[in-house]
Amino acid sequence: MKFATCAAALASLSLFASTLAAPVAASPEKPQQTKEEVEAERQKALARQRNKYFHEPGGGHQLGHYDARFFHGIVSDQERHETQLTMIRAYLDYFRENDLDTWLAHGTLLGWWWNGKRLPWDWDMDTQVSGATLHHLGQAHNQTRTKYLSTDGQREREFLLDVNPWIWERERGDGANIIDARWIDTSNGLFIDITGLSETHPDTNPGVWVCKNYHRYATSDLYPMRETLFEGAIAKVPYAYDKILVQEYKEKALVVTDFEGHAWNMNQKEWIKTQAQIDKEAKEAKEQAAREAAEEEKKKKDTEMKRQAAEIKKLEDEEKRQLSQKKYDDAQEKKRQEAEAKRNQAEEEEEEVQQEEE
Numbered sequence: 494m495k496f497a498t499c500a501a502a503l504a505s506l507s508l509f510a511s512t513l514a515a516p517v518a519a520s521p522e523k524p525q526q527t528k529e530e531v532e533a534e535r536q537k538a539l540a541r542q543r544n545k546y547f548h549e550p551g552g553g554h555q556l557g558h559y560d561a562r563f564f565h566g567i568v569s570d571q572e573r574h575e576t577q578l579t580m581i582r583a584y585l586d587y588f589r590e591n592d593l594d595t596w597l598a599h600g601t602l603l604g605w606w607w608n609g610k611r612l613p614w615d616w617d618m619d620t621q622v623s624g625a626t627l628h629h630l631g632q633a634h635n636q637t638r639t640k641y642l643s644t645d646g647q648r649e650r651e652f653l654l655d656v657n658p659w660i661w662e663r664e665r666g667d668g669a670n671i672i673d674a675r676w677i678d679t680s681n682g683l684f685i686d687i688t689g690l691s692e693t694h695p696d697t698n699p700g701v702w703v704c705k706n707y708h709r710y711a712t713s714d715l716y717p718m719r720e721t722l723f724e725g726a727i728a729k730v731p732y733a734y735d736k737i738l739v740q741e742y743k744e745k746a747l748v749v750t751d752f753e754g755h756a757w758n759m760n761q762k763e764w765i766k767t768q769a770q771i772d773k774e775a776k777e778a779k780e781q782a783a784r785e786a787a788e789e790e791k792k793k794k795d796t797e798m799k800r801q802a803a804e805i806k807k808l809e810d811e812e813k814r815q816l817s818q819k820k821y822d823d824a825q826e827k828k829r830q831e832a833e834a835k836r837n838q839a840e841e842e843e844e845e846v847q848q849e850e851e
């Protein structure tokens with residue numbers, strides 16, 4: 494098993510070759526790091542990448558939310574919205590139909606708390622399962638692909654359930670494999686992160702469930718689960734959802750009604766994008782368009798310059814060709830004249846000989 498898991502992790506390594514090449518900078522707090530320390534850190538980062546099962550096309554706010562294998566570019570807000578809606582419904586239906594225990598977690602749970610929907614600014618979607626369910630997923634559901642009609646009825650989407658081979662290791666380790674499984678939209682790479690909760694120390698810490706990212710939950714906070722609706726599909730949330738949310742996000746997450754460029758509208762029970770945010774996005778889009786236009790212009794100029802250079806080269810080549818043709822013609826002419834001179838001389842000599850004979 495151990496070998497097989499390593500092989501799988503290695504197989505996906507090539508996806509990250511570019512990241513590996515990036516040098517590991519010494520952290521600014523430790524300016525007097527020795528060469529050996531820097532190298533040791535680099536080796537650690539390399540090992541971490543080697544062990545990592547799921548890969549993203551990049552880090553950060555946007556690229557970190559795509560699975561590298563299915564990424565073809567950042568999608569529009571509209572496409573993300575549509576993907577996430579269909580994705581979570583397909584997920585919840587699949588898990589319910591297959592009797593797999595799962596519930597909403599983190600930002601997805603917070604979105605549910607407000608209005609039974611995802612937070613419109615959230616790129617993440619998170620669910621949790623028990624360790625037992627996770628192992629069952631790995632054995633019986635890994636790599637299943639589920640087709641699901643998108644919520645706008647426009648197209649069929651396909652979702653891949655991919656289970657991390659490191660699920661058998663329940664400690665955090667180097668942190669490269671804290672996500673246990675993913676439910677991935679195979680058309681664009683967006684996904685739901687699935688993490689398992691395990692009782693890692695049932696002897697010393699019974700009834701305490703942890704994920705690999707050190708979130709901990711008491712059995713009585715999780716169970717019995719409450720059945721509810723999320724984005725129109727039947728879903729489950731932990732029994733003490735409010736306690737869990739306050740622990741993770743503090744009271745303010747349940748109170749503050751201005752967040753990430755959205756304001757809570759009490760009557761509509763919706764997060765509405767603020768005018769300031771709309772203006773900001775419009776400005777960013779304009780700047781982006783200007784950047785692209787400038788790039789296009791530069792490309793055009795480069796192409797034109799290349800074309801002119803090619804034209805000049807063609808003229809020069811033609812000139813060279815004519816010059817060498819002329820040299821050749823001149824040489825031929827010279828040879829012809831010499832031959833003629835020789836012939837004339839021979840004729841003259843012939844004539845002289847004849848005259849002498851007469």
Ligand SMILES: *[C@@H]1O[C@H](CO)[C@@H](O)[C@H](O)[C@H]1NC(C)=O
Nearest residue numbers: 501631635636656657658660
């Ligand atoms: C799930 O399937 C992938 C692809 O075959 C494999 O690499 C991975 O190890 C599997 N996960 C588990 C838990 O067996």
